[in-house]
Amino acid sequence: MTTIGFIGLGAMGMGMARVLLKEGFCVRGYDVMPAAVDRLTEAGGVGVSSAAEAAEGADLLILMVLNAEQVESVLFGEEGAAAKLSAGSVVMVCSTVPPAFARQTADRLYAQGLEMIDAPVSGGTGRAADGTLSMMTSGHPAAFERAEPVLSALAANVYRLGDECGQGSTMKMINQLLAGVHIVSAAEAMAFAAKSGMDLRTVYDIICTSAGGSWMFQNRVPHILEDDYTPHSAVDIWIKDLGIVLETGKAERFPLPLTAAAYQIYVAASALGWGRLDDAGIVKVYEMMGNVKIHGE
Amino acid sequence: MTTIGFIGLGAMGMGMARVLLKEGFCVRGYDVMPAAVDRLTEAGGVGVSSAAEAAEGADLLILMVLNAEQVESVLFGEEGAAAKLSAGSVVMVCSTVPPAFARQTADRLYAQGLEMIDAPVSGGTGRAADGTLSMMTSGHPAAFERAEPVLSALAANVYRLGDECGQGSTMKMINQLLAGVHIVSAAEAMAFAAKSGMDLRTVYDIICTSAGGSWMFQNRVPHILEDDYTPHSAVDIWIKDLGIVLETGKAERFPLPLTAAAYQIYVAASALGWGRLDDAGIVKVYEMMGNVKIHGE
Numbered sequence: 380m381t382t383i384g385f386i387g388l389g390a391m392g393m394g395m396a397r398v399l400l401k402e403g404f405c406v407r408g409y410d411v412m413p414a415a416v417d418r419l420t421e422a423g424g425v426g427v428s429s430a431a432e433a434a435e436g437a438d439l440l441i442l443m444v445l446n447a448e449q450v451e452s453v454l455f456g457e458e459g460a461a462a463k464l465s466a467g468s469v470v471m472v473c474s475t476v477p478p479a480f481a482r483q484t485a486d487r488l489y490a491q492g493l494e495m496i497d498a499p500v501s502g503g504t505g506r507a508a509d510g511t512l513s514m515m516t517s518g519h520p521a522a523f524e525r526a527e528p529v530l531s532a533l534a535a536n537v538y539r540l541g542d543e544c545g546q547g548s549t550m551k552m553i554n555q556l557l558a559g560v561h562i563v564s565a566a567e568a569m570a571f572a573a574k575s576g577m578d579l580r581t582v583y584d585i586i587c588t589s590a591g592g593s594w595m596f597q598n599r600v601p602h603i604l605e606d607d608y609t610p611h612s613a614v615d616i617w618i619k620d621l622g623i624v625l626e627t628g629k630a631e632r633f634p635l636p637l638t639a640a641a642y643q644i645y646v647a648a649s650a651l652g653w654g655r656l657d658d659a660g661i662v663k664v665y666e667m668m669g670n671v672k673i674h675g676e
Numbered sequence: 677m678t679t680i681g682f683i684g685l686g687a688m689g690m691g692m693a694r695v696l697l698k699e700g701f702c703v704r705g706y707d708v709m710p711a712a713v714d715r716l717t718e719a720g721g722v723g724v725s726s727a728a729e730a731a732e733g734a735d736l737l738i739l740m741v742l743n744a745e746q747v748e749s750v751l752f753g754e755e756g757a758a759a760k761l762s763a764g765s766v767v768m769v770c771s772t773v774p775p776a777f778a779r780q781t782a783d784r785l786y787a788q789g790l791e792m793i794d795a796p797v798s799g800g801t802g803r804a805a806d807g808t809l810s811m812m813t814s815g816h817p818a819a820f821e822r823a824e825p826v827l828s829a830l831a832a833n834v835y836r837l838g839d840e841c842g843q844g845s846t847m848k849m850i851n852q853l854l855a856g857v858h859i860v861s862a863a864e865a866m867a868f869a870a871k872s873g874m875d876l877r878t879v880y881d882i883i884c885t886s887a888g889g890s891w892m893f894q895n896r897v898p899h900i901l902e903d904d905y906t907p908h909s910a911v912d913i914w915i916k917d918l919g920i921v922l923e924t925g926k927a928e929r930f931p932l933p934l935t936a937a938a939y940q941i942y943v944a945a946s947a948l949g950w951g952r953l954d955d956a957g958i959v960k961v962y963e964m965m966g967n968v969k970i971h972g973e
Contacts, residue, residue, distance in 0.1 A: 478872070501886055513886060538882050540874070549872045553865050553879060557888030560861040560934070567934050568854050571921075574930045575775065575846045577837070582850055585835050589798055589810060591854030593890035624868075633871045633966040637857070637864050640937035669930040 384437035392443035394508035434460035485544035494522035499551035517546035561595035570665035602659035681734035689740035691805035731757035782841035796848035814843035867962035
């Protein structure tokens, strides 16, 4: 039985950690929220009280924290986890981070005799809890050999993008560029359809089988139709993820005019206090800008 | 046997006219290009030399011309077709036109005792030739009663949006907004992936099964991968169709920032002389702006 350290027990991380427990792994879990650590203990895991403790005796350390800053702090900060790992252990970074950060982090870990898998995920909390995520991965073959049973437990699809950390994160970034733009196009189109007096359910049904369709349109527009913005994925996630896309574009000197336009809609939604709503809630920006109400008073 | 007048025998119209001939309709066809009229005659139709002649004795008149200006001219211009139709005949406008234009055209036809079906199509030349188009339609029930056998011959899906002309065109406009934006997001994402050194076929395969996927991404990116911009649907079509979206947004006072950003990429492609290339050719704008080559010299 492999011992896994798991840091970041939020909606995604807790689902993944539970899958690993069910598959018979020993999971040492840490989160800044003590209640999350308690829930892991209740589920049969070993709840610990620091990142360093989670890493103790772990063959593999999974990070499912919010962003690059937290990855940095958890690995290399005070009471950091990296120093506690034994040589050859694998750090699997599942957070969405800039590709350049993934590369730099890998280099720092290699210098300490550790391995890394750059492994951002896609699929949301439901698929995290089912062990059917998609993972966009890269790293040394030796790291994959050790991590294989864990990847199989967590994901239905493990895409191998190459031997260099950063390639997995680049793939995720390209996916987020498209997904983030398509949520905005869905909102722009549906609010415009409402302004034009169309029946929105009919529009939805037709678009789902037409050339205008997208995965995001199909998945998110029902939230608009039901006026339900319970956050499955929040507006502010896109401030972060499209922020990574635009920052990387700036660093690589690659212009991204459509992504930049989409980003502004998320910024507006967040400015208006809707950052923690479901991302389909950006349609409220269009309702406001376009002076149209999709649902009655 | 119903007699059908058919005006506009381009790539779409010729396919549709041939389907109608195969189904046993008498088709009186006209196009400004005499060669197209000759091809219709060869296929068993009755080639004529003006719009007015096409309308003579027709129970139903189909317009598959380029734009609203041509619809206007063909129906109401010198030697216009509307004056030749007998009371109760149906004009089926299949061109993509502004919803407001469709409404106004219907009102003019109603005033002459004629009926109209607002019936823009989706599906491209392949499905036009197979009689498996999607048609987004609206108009009076009486018009649909007369047109039913013709709609069944031409389309696999006939969406009825309501009794008012303009509703079909609004539905098409919403579809074009999404489709037009998604071609640009596909180009932006693939060119950025190329700049980031990714293998583009792998990116394509992963996105097609991920949250970033769209109908347009799946359909158009292979043109980019194969470096083949034979025009199935040209860049300049989007100058027109997104132009309709933006003009309608202006008229209705509804802001469309994402569509506006996408539109500029088509304008750039057209400015650079690529207006008649396949619409996936807008990726060349990104290659140029981002200083990246997707294919070798």
